[in-house]
Amino acid sequence: MKPLASADLPPSDATMLHALDLVIRGSTPEELDPALSVLVEFGLLDRFILPDAFGGGFRYVAAWVDVLKLLSGLGGVDLSVARILEGHLNALQLVATYGQPDQQAMVLRHAGRGDLLGVWGADATEPVRMHADGPGSWRLTGAKRYATAVGTVQRAVVPVTDDNGQIQLLLLPVADDRRVDLASWNHRGMRRSASGTFRFDGMRIGPSAILGALDDYRREPLFVGGIWRCAAAQLGAIEAVVAGICRELSDTGRDAHPLQMARIGSAILAARTARLWVEDAAARVEACSPDAPRAHIEHVVALAAYARLATEKAAMEVIDLAERGLGLASFAAGHAVEALTRDLAVYIRQANPDAVLLQHGRVLARRLSDGVTDDSV
Known part of the structure; x- marks a missing residue:
């Protein structure tokens, strides 16, 4: 998918996304190494870490705005690459937060030479x-x-x-x-x-x-709260699919039909709603201290969890609108939205979304029933 043009993207990132798009177009759906080479070439694996002036450790210095722009930009080109970088950033944040200086020094060396990190949480049939x-x-x-x-x-x-x-x-x-x-x-x-x-x-x-x-792994707001990064990657794909719908229907003149225009409008509404949820969650989580009052942390985490649910809902709606609006052609390999919708349909699936809806809904409902309506961070 052609990367979305954005005045907010730094020129280097716009260039990176263009390079990634070219690499993805020339690769098979399973081929990973060429895409990773782009991430290394543009310095993404150590962009958000700052070595300590004294000692061998580092600090994780990622402003949420920059991370959201980067992950959504990558998600609009290839969701797998966005997912991989999200896991890398998650690992950097965990090591920066909980690691000893020697562990941080080791990870710093890995990131500096372009090695990939990950967070692997899902146990197999025989758990670790x-x-x-x-x-x-x-x-x-x-x-x-x-x-x-x-x-x-x-x-x-x-x-x-x-x-x-x-x-x-x-x-x-x-x-x-x-x-x-x-x-x-x-x-x-x-x-x-x-x-x-x-x-x-x-x-x-x-x-x-x-x-x-x-x-430590379960400490909030980094645990469930950190889900906003996954949602940011998915958001990029959602917006890219919406752009693909608009572009194809406009280029073929089919947007003149009122039902097609209605699909375009519904897709824009869904994508914009997801963006507002994700941006809000990111700002709240990254501003929240682990030492904040428990009720505040629970509220922030609940909104992040609901941002993920809102993104899932938007993704399903946009996928359906793309398939209905663009028709059979959108299922063809190589079509502008085919890979994005296919990947998005898989990536939005999370463990036990019903429990997420109920558990965090209780937190938000309790706050509202107590008469608390001030949602300031």
């Missing part, structure tokens, strides 16, 4: 477990599935749940191709994300692999 293997030593068993860019990611942040239901983050080397199973990723969309399975059986780790304290 830590087993004591002597003083200060553990042996791992189990696997992670839906591991984005498996086989390409060099270091992954891996949450491991213990017998008490608490989660310990690990920072692990994952460059061993013998542990990778890409055959498990056979979905019709997001094929370029290479989200396969990685087995950890027999891997031995020491204290240097422990990232943060127990249950």
